Amino acid sequence: MKTKSNITTREYLQQLTIGFETGKMPQAEDLKTVQNKTIIYIGAGTCGLGAGAGKTKTAIIKYLTDKKVDADIIEVGCIGLCTAEPIVDVQIPEKSRISFSNVTADKVDTLLDAVFAGITDGFKTLGQFENKENKPWNNVPRISDHPFFIKQKRIVLQNCGIINPVSIEEYIARGGYQGLIQVLKKFSSDEVITTIEKSGLRGRGGGGFPTGLKWRLAYKTQSDQKYMICNADEGDPGAFMDRAVIEGDPHRLLEGLAIGSYAIGASVAYIYIRAEYPLAIERLKIAISQAEEYGLLGHGILGTGFDLKIKIKMGAGAFVCGEETALMHSIEGYRGMPSPRPPFPAEKGLFGKPSVINNVETYANVPDIIQKGWEWFSSVGTEKSKGTKVFALSGNVKNTGLVEIPMGTTVRQIIFEIAGGIRNNKKFKSVQIGGPSGGCITEENLDIQVDYQNLIAVGAMMGSGGLVVMDEDTCMVDIAKFFMDFIQRESCGKCIPCREGTKRMLETLQSITSKPKPNDNRDALERFQGVVQLEKLAKVIKETSLCGLGQTAPNPVLSTLRYFRHEYEAHVFERVCPAGKCTDLRKFRILTDKCTGCTVCSKKCPTSAIIGTRKAPHFIQEDKCIGCGACHEACKFEAIEMI
Amino acid sequence: MKTKIDEILTNYDNGGRDTLIPLLQEIQEKEGFLSEEAIVKTGKKLKIPTSKIYGVATFYNQFRFEPVGKYHIMVCRGTACHVLGSATVLQELESQLKIKAGQTTRDGLFSIEVVACIGACGLAPVLNINGEFHANVTAESIKNIIDTYRAKEQ
Numbered sequence: 177m178k179t180k181s182n183i184t185t186r187e188y189l190q191q192l193t194i195g196f197e198t199g200k201m202p203q204a205e206d207l208k209t210v211q212n213k214t215i216i217y218i219g220a221g222t223c224g225l226g227a228g229a230g231k232t233k234t235a236i237i238k239y240l241t242d243k244k245v246d247a248d249i250i251e252v253g254c255i256g257l258c259t260a261e262p263i264v265d266v267q268i269p270e271k272s273r274i275s276f277s278n279v280t281a282d283k284v285d286t287l288l289d290a291v292f293a294g295i296t297d298g299f300k301t302l303g304q305f306e307n308k309e310n311k312p313w314n315n316v317p318r319i320s321d322h323p324f325f326i327k328q329k330r331i332v333l334q335n336c337g338i339i340n341p342v343s344i345e346e347y348i349a350r351g352g353y354q355g356l357i358q359v360l361k362k363f364s365s366d367e368v369i370t371t372i373e374k375s376g377l378r379g380r381g382g383g384g385f386p387t388g389l390k391w392r393l394a395y396k397t398q399s400d401q402k403y404m405i406c407n408a409d410e411g412d413p414g415a416f417m418d419r420a421v422i423e424g425d426p427h428r429l430l431e432g433l434a435i436g437s438y439a440i441g442a443s444v445a446y447i448y449i450r451a452e453y454p455l456a457i458e459r460l461k462i463a464i465s466q467a468e469e470y471g472l473l474g475h476g477i478l479g480t481g482f483d484l485k486i487k488i489k490m491g492a493g494a495f496v497c498g499e500e501t502a503l504m505h506s507i508e509g510y511r512g513m514p515s516p517r518p519p520f521p522a523e524k525g526l527f528g529k530p531s532v533i534n535n536v537e538t539y540a541n542v543p544d545i546i547q548k549g550w551e552w553f554s555s556v557g558t559e560k561s562k563g564t565k566v567f568a569l570s571g572n573v574k575n576t577g578l579v580e581i582p583m584g585t586t587v588r589q590i591i592f593e594i595a596g597g598i599r600n601n602k603k604f605k606s607v608q609i610g611g612p613s614g615g616c617i618t619e620e621n622l623d624i625q626v627d628y629q630n631l632i633a634v635g636a637m638m639g640s641g642g643l644v645v646m647d648e649d650t651c652m653v654d655i656a657k658f659f660m661d662f663i664q665r666e667s668c669g670k671c672i673p674c675r676e677g678t679k680r681m682l683e684t685l686q687s688i689t690s691k692p693k694p695n696d697n698r699d700a701l702e703r704f705q706g707v708v709q710l711e712k713l714a715k716v717i718k719e720t721s722l723c724g725l726g727q728t729a730p731n732p733v734l735s736t737l738r739y740f741r742h743e744y745e746a747h748v749f750e751r752v753c754p755a756g757k758c759t760d761l762r763k764f765r766i767l768t769d770k771c772t773g774c775t776v777c778s779k780k781c782p783t784s785a786i787i788g789t790r791k792a793p794h795f796i797q798e799d800k801c802i803g804c805g806a807c808h809e810a811c812k813f814e815a816i817e818m819i
Numbered sequence: 820m821k822t823k824i825d826e827i828l829t830n831y832d833n834g835g836r837d838t839l840i841p842l843l844q845e846i847q848e849k850e851g852f853l854s855e856e857a858i859v860k861t862g863k864k865l866k867i868p869t870s871k872i873y874g875v876a877t878f879y880n881q882f883r884f885e886p887v888g889k890y891h892i893m894v895c896r897g898t899a900c901h902v903l904g905s906a907t908v909l910q911e912l913e914s915q916l917k918i919k920a921g922q923t924t925r926d927g928l929f930s931i932e933v934v935a936c937i938g939a940c941g942l943a944p945v946l947n948i949n950g951e952f953h954a955n956v957t958a959e960s961i962k963n964i965i966d967t968y969r970a971k972e973q
Contacts, residue, residue, distance in 0.1 A: 226942045226952030258941020413897030416938035451844065451881055452937060454950070492840055492879035495935065509839035511878040527837075570899030570940035577941050608898060642940070644898045658901050662935065668878075782914075 182206040185345045189470065192354060193478050196361035207349040214247035217265035217273075219337055221254030221423045222455055223416075223577075227261035228280055235284040236264070245292070253424020255337025256578035257324050260302060263337070266291050272310045275302040275319055305338075324575050327594050329556065329582045331564050332417075332540040336424030336578075341459050344466040347427040353472055355546035356431050359438055360480050363546075365395055368439040372542070375550035376562035381407055381498070381535030382613065382639050382724070384561075384628045393522035394440040394532045402442040403531040406433055406539055407503060408449040408456075411495040412611030413662065414642030417566040418536035420578050422449070422456040425540075426463035432539030434473065434484055435546060440532055443483045448503055451490045460488060495612075495666035499723045500525075500533040502668065513668045514723035535640070537566055557583035561627035565638065571607075571645040572599045581626070588622040591645055602647035606739070610639025612659045613728035615735030616652070635735045637728070651757035652740040653747050657685040659732035667725065674726030677717040681733060684710055688744070691760040691803075692751045707748055711737065756818055762803035763819045768793040770815035777807035777816060823849060824857050828864045839865060843876055852883040880935070888923045888930035890968050893947040897936030904957070905944040909933065911958040912946075915965055928972065929965075 183206050191202035216236055220229045240247055255263060260277030267273040277300045279287060287299055296316055303319030304312060319325060339346040359368055373388030394402060410418040422429060437445050449457055464486050467473040475483050489507050497503045497512040504526045506512035525531025541563060545553045554562045561583040567590065570576045574596035581590060591607060598604050606616045615636035624630045631637050664678040684706035693699050714730030721727050737744060746754050753761040771793040778786040778794060785801040788794030808816045824846060831842050846857045853876055862869040876882040894909050913919055916929050923930040939945045942954035953964055
């Protein structure tokens, strides 16, 4: 049971609304409820559920009913450290909230037994949350001191994994919707836009266009109807921050969207979200209906003349719809193909009306900028790039997950301090940043400070913030081929250079990684010609495509060519893959002195390329071998080596 | 006789062009795929030529024109999954089920779909079977996963 707080959320909102006029502000502190019941929080974002949070929850419910413990279970979003999932937090009355990592269903009973007895030794903890009123746990570090969190500065992700995402009351108790109310009561549209302009906030979706300027353009255009659009069609493979924000703190997005709509004078806002994110869509729907119930969205918000209807549109899986004009065509019910600009969406956008499109992370920054002021926001970051950026860390690093760092942090700090370095003691090779439109960063550039300009200078880009770390076993030609394959499939087909050019680039990459045909001179000639063409073709595609997808399509190839030309050369001339990833270029040999003739390899071989009699050394027939490496993995005597 | 599709269409009276994609999404959600009947009827309802609807539906990856298996396996081929070996996982899955991506097994139990990114990159490589996630999948663990679903059927 929660004991009643001093005021209800509704009363608090009313006092807040009046407060901006009279100057007498209520304290969010008054909303705090005193807990006299244990609460168990389970990280149940998509990543948590993938790691088994569902089973953990069932086990906890069973434990609580079996032992007749009175406790509440709350599903929270993702705190960001995917490798530690499933994460379970326990808050016993008057004790600090403590966070445990990797709590799989089988560990639940012993863990809860110990925690209720006051013991935490022997369990993996992330740390405890600081709170003055509660008694801290002994020998448990603070969660903010955890190496994964200590370098972070959380604005966008501040509530993710901590609050109940489907409780508007919790969001309000942490200062939520204060920005919106402040804007409605105190600011004119012009003042809101000026604040955003001064803060230096730039679009977090890829291009980095100044947000305030975009809003001002739409604000200046006269029209009977304007639209505010949120791009949550996170198509970049390797980025998942938008999903995490919506799953973990949907009200933050709604508040940002509402402030933006007020600024430009839009009465309808769309959230264009991927259909692949069912959990995020569900939480967003709940959040919208809650906000409408409290009168924070809908008709005549808080007694002012401002109306806002937020509609959810599900994307249907097209990467090109991240492009703003394509996205608008998709909302209108057409094929998601971009159209030439001008006219810019700020003048003539969705349904021919002035529209503004921003990304989820951009909107999520807005409430805090309004509340804490532009001076506060612009004090974070570098000279030209203000604030923080969320990165999705994945690939061969120890701590995968979401991190939010101030602009200006070095790439080395992100990978080796926050992410804990490379997995399995391998060597770092490269990091792909910015998804299919971005590029890679190598060892020599690891010390650059992350901001928009620096990344472009080394041939990468901010993009939506996917960071895929690769170790020494990764083949860069294979990575370039992977991205070209993706881009070539996702090209909408409008511009010929992009549609045909990316396909030809992919074919060239396929030919240099395909099985050598020793006596085919024509094949060799075509391969050489193709490679010579690669850079020329890349230039044409970049210069003649209409939208961002085409203009950046050759980037993965150009950037790998820039730093790993020797790997391309090894593939083309020597016909070997230095990393041993391209199966067609791999060859295997059986060491006759080590082979015991156990026949395991010949049974494993999918093409029956291995011959030999029992208890005698075996041989691989080269013409039949496809280089899959199944024999290499199966051999217990290390008798098969890769050459 | 009123079919399921007719029922769905009644919710879209006075619908304009912008209701086309949500409508197709709803049909696919309830029917599992877009049949010829569904496309023709949608065209009549929204007064859009069938060819145009087909043009929109084929543009987006989400829409299917054939029914899927009882267990629909989505294999994530995002960057993080690729770096950690999703190509081998897909290959193994195809050889286990003896179908290619985009196909359904003869008994109608399994179908494979390759998706760009599910957004669970921290747990790569990832599979999603009927909404349930399987994290850190390897070529070896595929067989166990498939077997647990097969066992449910017996």
